[in-house]
Amino acid sequence: MNHSPSSDGAITRCRSLFEPALREAVSALHPWGAQMAAFALGWSDADGRPDDRDGGKGVRPAVAMLAAEAVGGGAESGLPAAVAVELVHAFSLAHDDIIDHDERRRHRAALWKAYGVGPALLAGDALLALAVHELAGRPEAMRYLSAALVELVQGQTADMAFENRPWHGPRAVTISEYVEMAAGKTGGLLGAAAATGVALGGAPALADRMWEMGRDLGVAFQIVDDMLGIWGEPDVTGKPVHNDLRRDKKTFPVLAALAADHPEARELAALLAAGLPDDDAVHQAARLVTEVGGRASAEAMAERYISSALRIMDECLPEAVELRAVCESLVHRVR
């Protein structure tokens, strides 16, 4: 991710407040659970030795804290929200990697590869339990966290169900189904970060709008992620090239390409229907998606959702320069 200087500075500032609080929350776990959590959060290697090179950036907690700050509550008032959303994020990565059989995460072993499926599943549950516990006494925030949890599993279930749907014909996945899936799978937690942040910061009346803002941002983020899954550098993404194509993932660029009225769209459909038998077919499919305009459509659609998110932000929190910069940085990769 390319962060602007403003967003990088804000994320670093939030991180210095937020990481001690997260470490304290995790320290309540059983020692074995705490060790797996530390690995999942990128604080240590699989043997428990400190190694903090591969953690997440902490964008979601920064959104929560900057949102709290933007409504006058001070970044600290958003800390419980920051801790909760980062724990939910770590929970979802731990379980997603099991579900998707992904062996690598952030350039090292996935949690389940390092500790086994059962322990990793349980460590994910522990992260989720801590997240819920963090906000249990704050219904004004809990409401959005729990909505995000439901959306997350719904979106993930839809995404999994899409893999068994055909590329063409009446049962094919539509663009609007895709958007709903992405808003849930990726947008819910971003929405919860912003909504719980303003709620704890003292402006619960803004929370519904922040929830919408985050969902729009999530759709844009997911489309960008899909683009990286097709055209990203494996060295940067940490995933094999054309990974999503090989898995029949119903990504936005491919869905948009297939919807084009173009002879090569039919060629692409035939290739996909044949199951992309070899590497040549995979590369040709990626080329066709670009030629038929799937990449351009994806860029335009991502742009549309980013603009919608920023419009809500400008309307509700016109002074929130850092929050705006961090949200923009999330999808900066295609701008």
Place this chain on the structure above:
Amino acid sequence: MNHSPSSDGAITRCRSLFEPALREAVSALHPWGAQMAAFALGWSDADGRPDDRDGGKGVRPAVAMLAAEAVGGGAESGLPAAVAVELVHAFSLAHDDIIDHDERRRHRAALWKAYGVGPALLAGDALLALAVHELAGRPEAMRYLSAALVELVQGQTADMAFENRPWHGPRAVTISEYVEMAAGKTGGLLGAAAATGVALGGAPALADRMWEMGRDLGVAFQIVDDMLGIWGEPDVTGKPVHNDLRRDKKTFPVLAALAADHPEARELAALLAAGLPDDDAVHQAARLVTEVGGRASAEAMAERYISSALRIMDECLPEAVELRAVCESLVHRVR
């Protein structure tokens, strides 16, 4: 489980109120998630055909509703708590069977055997998300549900960690570690059922005591479950005979037997240390546990925790005849 007429009637009465509410909660899921949830809850077979022979009894929801009723709120006031605890119970069974590689549950396939590990994991997450959503706006109840979630994963983690601990020597599992594990793994959710019930029924001041009551009951319930795992009839328990012994599970009767000052306790220790190489060794170990007094110790310990739970109940809710009967029925199997 042998229920008294009084507890059976109360459970049936609660069930008629509670099941429609639970079905409505589950209907919010993605159709695929809802199908897996219906299977997990014992409402349908793996193909989605209605088949309600193998559901749970609904003891936890009955505890929540009867607790609400006992403090004057009416059974309906406890409905959100009843729905939430049953969802958490179903979540924990779905994940436990993955973790423990248990292929059977309630005399049919475990959820993961029927749908695969990834989908079953996700369905479990969905059940948990719904549970949290159910109580998100009620902090007086949410506090206990979230505490139960943390206890549940802590207890489950401890139980899993016990499997890698030796039977003998300084690193052996102690009785007090066992009790802490059982109070978390099994007691937390029973405590949450009773505590959320009284909280929603209008007596939040009683919730802490009900939480303790449920935890004591959980320890007794777990010890009884351990006894059934060694001496229970496979036809009744639905599990292979001596299942826990074969898996090096640190169950109460075995821990108690090993703690006895008896020559046969040393024989048992040697057998267990050798890893119970064959069926003969397994049967001999079970026989030694009985002879050394492990069964009698387990009965006494379960009795002690049941009495403690009932003492709290009699003190706080002396008129709650049905609630008392349902709690007793949970552990009736050894009385």
